[in-house]
Amino acid sequence: MNKILFPQVEGLLHGGDYNPEQWLDRPDILEKDIQYMKEAGINTVTMGVFSWAAHEPTEGNINFDWLANIMDKLYENGIYTVLATPTGARPAWLDEKYPSAMRCDERGIRNHHGVRHNHCMQSPEFRDKVRIMDTALAEKFANHPGLLMWHISNELSGYCYCDTCRKKFQEWLADRYDHDINKLNKAWWTTFWSHTFNSFDQIDPPYANGENCVLGLNLDWKRFTTWSATDFMRFEIDTLRAAGAKEPTTTNFMEMFYDYDYWYMSQFIDVISWDNYPENHNNWQSDADHLLERSFNHALFRSLKPNQPFMMMESAPGLVNWRPYNKYRRPGMHRLISMQAIATGSDTVQYFQIRKSRGSSEQWHGAVIDHIGTNDTRIFKEVAALGADLKKISEIKGSVSNNKVAIVFDWDNRWAIDDAWALSNETKKFDETCMSIYNEFMHFGIEPDIVSSDSDWSKYNIICAPMLYVLHDGIGQKITDFVNNGGEFMATYFTGYVNKDLLANLGGFPGDGLDKVFGLRTEEIDTLYPEDQVSIKIHDKANRSYHSVAVHDYQEMLRDVSADILARYENDYLEGKPAITCNKYGKGHAYYVACRTNQHDIEFIYREMLTHADIAFTKLPDGIEKHSRFSDNARYDFYLNCTTEDKDIADISGLDILSGEDIDGTLTLGKYQIAVIKIS
Amino acid sequence: MNKILFPQVEGLLHGGDYNPEQWLDRPDILEKDIQYMKEAGINTVTMGVFSWAAHEPTEGNINFDWLANIMDKLYENGIYTVLATPTGARPAWLDEKYPSAMRCDERGIRNHHGVRHNHCMQSPEFRDKVRIMDTALAEKFANHPGLLMWHISNELSGYCYCDTCRKKFQEWLADRYDHDINKLNKAWWTTFWSHTFNSFDQIDPPYANGENCVLGLNLDWKRFTTWSATDFMRFEIDTLRAAGAKEPTTTNFMEMFYDYDYWYMSQFIDVISWDNYPENHNNWQSDADHLLERSFNHALFRSLKPNQPFMMMESAPGLVNWRPYNKYRRPGMHRLISMQAIATGSDTVQYFQIRKSRGSSEQWHGAVIDHIGTNDTRIFKEVAALGADLKKISEIKGSVSNNKVAIVFDWDNRWAIDDAWALSNETKKFDETCMSIYNEFMHFGIEPDIVSSDSDWSKYNIICAPMLYVLHDGIGQKITDFVNNGGEFMATYFTGYVNKDLLANLGGFPGDGLDKVFGLRTEEIDTLYPEDQVSIKIHDKANRSYHSVAVHDYQEMLRDVSADILARYENDYLEGKPAITCNKYGKGHAYYVACRTNQHDIEFIYREMLTHADIAFTKLPDGIEKHSRFSDNARYDFYLNCTTEDKDIADISGLDILSGEDIDGTLTLGKYQIAVIKIS
């Protein structure tokens, strides 16, 4: 199953963003950087991310000599380069001469020059300049032996409401609705509030001071801006390719990113990478809970291209400097956070950045080499120790995951739920709900993948689709088939209310035929205040007893229930009505959880599904994460102690390739410790 | 005393907004709608509220055939129509061609097309289009036998800061100040901070980024915008009338509405209607307390035209979808909320809306017919049951109230208090203070009316005017006469500080001669922090004892007190000074409450005033509301149990026309139950 991303590099990638253009007048520092990188086991750097002004100080005067020199020198020292296109920030001269390169805000007003991003993805003048720059870059560096891959722009994000984007949006809509404005009117239900459009060119973006109440328009704007950013990214890739670049491409994604649909974007790049910035040792959750959030993100990015490793493109040595509280990673946390990335499927540990910038807004962001300039800082030493660790486990390079459980996570659905005038905006919590389901499986030692409703589900035995409010075309049938063929499927309140255009499914929910799969219809979804005290009674068949579980936020009133009833409401106006059901359908089971509870309180459903699906599980000690990677010849089980206490894990047998110890029986892990058990 | 609003309709009105233009391609649904309406006892619908784009899909192509067909069909089925002018929302083509129709925001920047309202009430181009539309509507539908009344626009609200409005404001000011800029300068005290104007055309609206500290300007802007919205409404009415419309007019008002002065607006319409959207079962108050807020609103809208019934034009079957938390009405609450409207003087129970819209922003707002499309939902059944109840009590139609107590509630005063740089913006709470006085009378089974300081007070024996900061011209004398002639009058801290121009009354407060009526002057008004612990000692003459009562937010230092002292401060720097006084003046009494307390803690004042005024009262059980309506031949006492517990009400005798039972002695009402006792 191995898929090696970069055969030319020995072992896993270790490195990060490097901005030597800030130090060109200090050759002593540049020399020391290489020495320190080698001491820290760093074998890759990312360069050029914000180098446009260095590459092209004035319009047309492009010169890459400084970069070529450094790239050569690094390569001579065994350090490879990820090379970025510099479009994440624009030089002052560009905005001065081509104001269309700057974005317009949500009222349609043009920004001034500044900050990063802030560029219109559709500006023709900006694209001209990008084409010239990217062509020159590729012509200069493609096929350089030290070049690993192309890093397209940086953390693509945001929206532009300029006239160019407005017209592109209209064209995009015309394409989507077959150039038939009545199709659009029907899809957006514009008759409501007299919002009917006569032609596509009447349609504006959802300006803050304009039309922002037509939910279909809002959702299509999100889809369009995903398209637009992807279009820009593809334009850059095509430009590089046209100029001879053959190396793989990536763009660095971001945690729980909201602006664009990564399912769409990820199709057009070769390798998934993301920037992982934990908020360690915070004041609202335990280390272990925080690490589980990281883990969910890793799973999401891994699942975008499940058959190959991903890259952790950025992470912070020590701390970041833009959080509400900027706390240092305690000793051992750097190793744990970094190893978690490897455990979940990354083949890299990369940082922002190698050397701290002396000035400007990120001068206090953690780096491998600090302003003090020595190689004896705590952070440097932890980075160097990690470099040594990575070498010990380099055989896992290229190995991948093989999970049987998946959670459905659609961007459309996130956006639509958040934009819906329904429920409570305080407690919609779609993301948190997906994460809590992920966590519940993790407690059983089972890591789920993340899928979209449109993904290939064929490898999964269990699928959970919480709050699947929006049903894309064909998803009703797809779920029906999945269950009918023996799958275990869990749905919740707020499922199947609308179609892809956000039109309510007539005839009761869940729509698109799903009432038959679940054996029920829902008539009301009631929103609770945080203070409301409501509970359900769960029938514990094993113990022939009942126990009560608190309900939060939402409770649906079901009707026409032919499914088995696993729990009933026990108070308020729904008293006695079904709250959790399971419908045997074909060879599988369709669970319906009509109200929101703590996932842990309905753990029995997870046990049932895993048992039905014949997936072995055991309850892990609190705070232990387990992940597995599979190579052609072996399985590697990673055990991470995400707590500060010693933990015993029973029934472990195999070689810990990190410590070199053979484990047979109980594995004991100290504070923040990790074991990588190889099972051949 | 009966005043029948719509003689052609049998019984009370039951119905609501109906938007069939959303379903013109589904004749099966339109047919089922009529069938269901009849099952639910619905005899009226409101149509056309947002139908401009349906009426006139492109400029000049007006066609009402769809509406005429449906209106005819409804009429054939015994269902009448309230017909709206469609100016609550504009079609896209109108804004595209006539941008002046769109509002400018508080910085003077034009909005983009979209949302609802958002129209400049003074735009000549917009008015041209409105004139054409309303003329055509009236020409087509005036005198239709199914047409009950004209519904002008929808929930008129908001401000426009465009140049047209700026010029209109200047003209309006010139009229108000006799075209003498010095009069305006004097009224606004512009010498302060050198704000003097040389001419009316120098004056801007109070832009957010302009002149917003001249309090007189701010208040006149509020008065102007009330005038402007009313002017627009009158323009629509005049247009309809000119085209032959003879039916009565209304516009739907809103709860505790702040933007415009309804005392002014209501003069120009025939019938008062309002949209009642309770926030039931919430997390900050009991059902009963929440219903009292509804009750206060009903009283306000009833009092705008006290000699005839009003209409509850909109209310939500089940729930709304735009609250922070959108919770369903529990079983029985729909009946209680609806009957409360009738009890307080409404002759209608109307909903938004009959059938849920399939898409857009209100697709999850409650409706009589849900997306499931059946007539067996809980909500449908509660609506239908209410329809049957309304028939049982139809004889109360046209009956009116006859109250002896009133509370003064001026929009000018609300605005001026909120805009005053004084006290604490956190705790001004004028509205809440009025409501708490209302509630205190309600606990004694006495419902107050709401009046303005300029209303006819001749029918009242008791008037409470809390925080009457602004004294309009002549109000000092009016209060003097009221008390002198035997009235009971209660004032509080912050009374009579300024005249109608917001200039401080020189010589001490309360000004305009009121110091004589109350027998005191006030020298300081002190603002307390929530944590401050201050109290007064009340002399309980009956029991020859004293008790302490907590003071919150405000305490005045009185001087020159010749009135009787009913309570004194007992700590802080005002210790020993008078806190509550009563001045016998002529044949009446003038109470002055110099500090803010819980109204319940000064209940003795209410008892005294009621006793003096010879109004019988008894303390009702907690959570019971009593309202009375009077017809030519009978009185109808409504008793509402606003709690979930059984309640006994003693000494009731008469026929409960809702249950058909004869009551003689104790009336027992279960959870949310209602009785309508007829006393002939």
Place this chain on the structure above:
Amino acid sequence: MNKILFPQVEGLLHGGDYNPEQWLDRPDILEKDIQYMKEAGINTVTMGVFSWAAHEPTEGNINFDWLANIMDKLYENGIYTVLATPTGARPAWLDEKYPSAMRCDERGIRNHHGVRHNHCMQSPEFRDKVRIMDTALAEKFANHPGLLMWHISNELSGYCYCDTCRKKFQEWLADRYDHDINKLNKAWWTTFWSHTFNSFDQIDPPYANGENCVLGLNLDWKRFTTWSATDFMRFEIDTLRAAGAKEPTTTNFMEMFYDYDYWYMSQFIDVISWDNYPENHNNWQSDADHLLERSFNHALFRSLKPNQPFMMMESAPGLVNWRPYNKYRRPGMHRLISMQAIATGSDTVQYFQIRKSRGSSEQWHGAVIDHIGTNDTRIFKEVAALGADLKKISEIKGSVSNNKVAIVFDWDNRWAIDDAWALSNETKKFDETCMSIYNEFMHFGIEPDIVSSDSDWSKYNIICAPMLYVLHDGIGQKITDFVNNGGEFMATYFTGYVNKDLLANLGGFPGDGLDKVFGLRTEEIDTLYPEDQVSIKIHDKANRSYHSVAVHDYQEMLRDVSADILARYENDYLEGKPAITCNKYGKGHAYYVACRTNQHDIEFIYREMLTHADIAFTKLPDGIEKHSRFSDNARYDFYLNCTTEDKDIADISGLDILSGEDIDGTLTLGKYQIAVIKIS
């Protein structure tokens, strides 16, 4: 040491803002004002602050007759005038004709006319009008025997982002960076994020929707706007002088003012004055703690010109009207607050204002004469009593302070800390840290001065420079010399991180050679959440014991420590490492406090420093403030009881010139009482 500000006035100044142009049509009121002023011992008024529209009702028609008449009349009655230039607000005609006089907001959008200030300090058209006005004023009133001084504009503040200011900013930058754009690029480290500029005319102000992440640009913008406001102030002064004015000048400063660097501004005026608006009896601190904040401010303003008295130009009789809660000063507080100003070095007690304005936004702001118009109000009587008190102590006039302790407080440093992407924006608290150090000395009866890092330090024995993040050029050496020569110096975490351009000091912190003075370097600064529980263990040498002290917000990891270790961390990841150190260096001591604690918990450092410096101290009773003023022949020790309880102060001997009593032994002060002990 005496320095008499106004020899022509007998005794201390007592008075305040007086706006008779609001009452020109009420000669009876103007007459009564003078009578009441004399009753209250008022000998000065400030006029003309907002009189532009009165002076020049239409362009070019300047007439000062009303003012001259009143000024003459006042002078005849022994009342002097502080005369303001009226540029704090502009008449409507000016903005109408010269829109460039109005500011542009932080997005570059021009404001509308209105409010106060709101003027572009660089607008040539505005300056033309100012020149004409100020010239006329000086020509008319210079050398008037009743004229005490010139009051330039009013509470100068704020920013303008117009094109004129943009160009001035570019010119200012070109001057600062020797017309070499590369110097600027280097100073601002623009290579980061590709922010390099090609020329000065590419640089914008830090627009909210533009470049606001380049920290050097942000800081230089603050420096520029300080320059720009000062430039405007100097333009006004120069104009007055050119027209013959010889009287001293001031401008009224504000509490803890943030926008401009007062160290810079104060060079160009003759006398320091400030507006003191306490928030008495509030809900977050005791009276005594609140008064200490006042005291800190007085110390700051005194220290701007340490060799002469300052003026308390404004304060509120009774209350203000623009706080969140507007509470009255309790009896006695007016005297205490006023006497505190005198105690700390003011030779004036001045109010805003003499008579309340009848209308507009400050009609409820306290004044000597209230709307009731009598001289028997509580507030009037307290003001008059204070007038009498001031006469009793008039001999202290002209006396000055003579302190040996100073706290470093740089505007650059405040701005840079707040703008730094580091630590936590919730807990940076630079101002609070300076104040808490001030308070700790005050508890020992020692009042510190406030200095800038660039001030003359020669008179001080102890200097505390908390969080001196930014080191101006030469400050490393200056501190070195100070300690070497026997000074006691205290620094804390976050010291010496950057140079004046905000570039990190390479080689470890504190930079610029200070590692040698303190005998340590710091490697990490860790930010704690409020919930984090961390402590240090302090070695109490005297008692040979240890005690623990809580750490909040920040803790640094020190290294290379050669200093004496006075405390060590006792938990978390820094356990055992040094937390507080003292380095004997030359003849002095350099203390380093590497973590944030309550200052009171490290009181031993203060004792040590005072002992080393040979400054006598005793612990005062809680809530007692002591201040000293020195004349040529005597010392005056002010003792203020800032609590509501009686307090005994031991070992006092001298004449209390306020009470006339001779004290020898224990001084007992009742609630809010004051003694002024003269020691010859």
